[in-house]
């Protein structure tokens with residue numbers, strides 16, 4: 516039995532690996548995969564429909580700069596990823612198609628404190644590093 520197992524193991528060494536090292540090597544994702552949301556600030560009108568649609572009350576509409584370093588502010592969604600189901604309803608209901616699904620499912624989501632799970636408008640717009648606030 517032991518010899519049989521060793522022979523089996525040796526026979527499989529040159530073969531291509533079927534396992535994947537996660538999260539270093541991410542899994543292939545389908546087109547319909549719903550990961551961390553992306554906000555297009557130029558399209559968002561701050562209407563709040565996304566927030567009203569969210570079944571988990573994960574979205575708040577907050578005032579934020581229209582662009583990095585800008586003194587001008589407008590209303591944008593902020594998503595609490597800790598409460599998000601990734602159902603995609605906010606994306607479907609947005610009248611301006613300002614929200615979309617990103618493909619990130621580890622980056623930006625694995626956090627140690629609740630405040631770091633808040634995807635602020637600048638994080639949703641990828642104006643800042645979404646891993647910001649992580650313990651290294």
Ligand code: SF4
Nearest residue numbers: 559560562563565609
């Ligand atoms: S993301 Fe869409 S639904 Fe949400 S506030 Fe902006 S325009 Fe309205």
Ligand code: SF4
Nearest residue numbers: 569599600602603605
């Ligand atoms: S994906 Fe669903 S749960 Fe997450 S913020 Fe949008 S509506 Fe809410």
